Amino acid sequence: MHKLKIQPIQLPGLELKRPIIISGPCSAETEEQTLNTAKELSARGIKIFRAGIWKPRTRPGAFEGVGTVGLPWLKRVKEETGMFICVEVATSHHVYEAVKFGVDMVWIGARTSANPFAVQEIADALKGLDMPVMVKNPVNPDLELWIGALERLNRAGITRLAAIHRGFSSYDQSEFRNNPQWQIPIELRRRIPELPIITDPSHIGGNRELLAGIAQEAMDLNFDGLIIESHICPDKAWSDAKQQVTPEMLKEILDNLVLRRPKI
Numbered sequence: 001m002h003k004l005k006i007q008p009i010q011l012p013g014l015e016l017k018r019p020i021i022i023s024g025p026c027s028a029e030t031e032e033q034t035l036n037t038a039k040e041l042s043a044r045g046i047k048i049f050r051a052g053i054w055k056p057r058t059r060p061g062a063f064e065g066v067g068t069v070g071l072p073w074l075k076r077v078k079e080e081t082g083m084f085i086c087v088e089v090a091t092s093h094h095v096y097e098a099v100k101f102g103v104d105m106v107w108i109g110a111r112t113s114a115n116p117f118a119v120q121e122i123a124d125a126l127k128g129l130d131m132p133v134m135v136k137n138p139v140n141p142d143l144e145l146w147i148g149a150l151e152r153l154n155r156a157g158i159t160r161l162a163a164i165h166r167g168f169s170s171y172d173q174s175e176f177r178n179n180p181q182w183q184i185p186i187e188l189r190r191r192i193p194e195l196p197i198i199t200d201p202s203h204i205g206g207n208r209e210l211l212a213g214i215a216q217e218a219m220d221l222n223f224d225g226l227i228i229e230s231h232i233c234p235d236k237a238w239s240d241a242k243q244q245v246t247p248e249m250l251k252e253i254l255d256n257l258v259l260r261r262p263k264i
């Protein structure tokens with residue numbers, strides 16, 4: 001038996017029904033792009049907004065996020081749409097800044113969840129805050145490392161946890177940007193049944209054409225939610241342009257999901 005203490009994610013005033021849907025741009029780029037994307041999503045019933053403020057890029061020289069100047073834009077999203085806002089944190093400084101600007105939920109990215117020192121630093125910074133935290137799988141297909149990150153947070157008193165399945169990198173070329181290796185989140189659920197698992201079709205697929213199929217697979221496997229990147233003008237996005245969809249396209253993907261009795 002696992003020793004984690006997991007409580008449901010709670011966002012004040014929001015009844016979290018399955019599937020939990022989180023959407024927003026890969027990166028907050030400008031105040032206008034952030035706000036316009038959020039308003040379009042909110043008009044389509046999306047309640048939880050994601051946006052990267054600090055972007056861990058594989059190679060230097062790519063857009064590394066606007067940084068703290070973007071946090072007031074997210075605060076405006078919250079004030080003007082009533083959406084809940086979440087950002088990626090990779091250091092204790094990110095945590096302090098996010099808390100200062102009223103961020104409702106944070107996630108730990110796939111490059112960070114592979115690093116126990118970084119996860120520990122974040123866990124320590126979150127101590128005493130009742131902040132829900134989502135943990136992406138590490139870039140490498142290592143279930144123990146993923147569970148280890150969840151345990152570090154749990155030991156710091158964070159019980160409102162969820163896992164994000166974003167696929168695993170591989171040197172081999174495949175149709176996926178990151179191979180889903182569904183057996184790994186399935187085994188995670190077997191080991192920690194009460195932990196919500198949210199699928200990230202955007203980073204698994206790497207291409208907007210693949211999103212609907214991956215999202216449906218996640219629903220067929222009875223996972224708990226989806227985090228999908230959206231942008232007011234996806235082809236002009238400063239990061240992950242190929243995999244982002246307009247709020248309108250997102251709505252179509254969600255409307256076409258078949259929530260039938262799951263296979264597993």
Ligand code: PEP
Nearest residue numbers: 026052109110111166203
């Ligand atoms: C992201 O969510 O935009 C991101 C950087 O994802 P990952 O950590 O899964 O690569």
Ligand code: MN
Nearest residue numbers: 026229239240
């Ligand atoms: Mn992205």
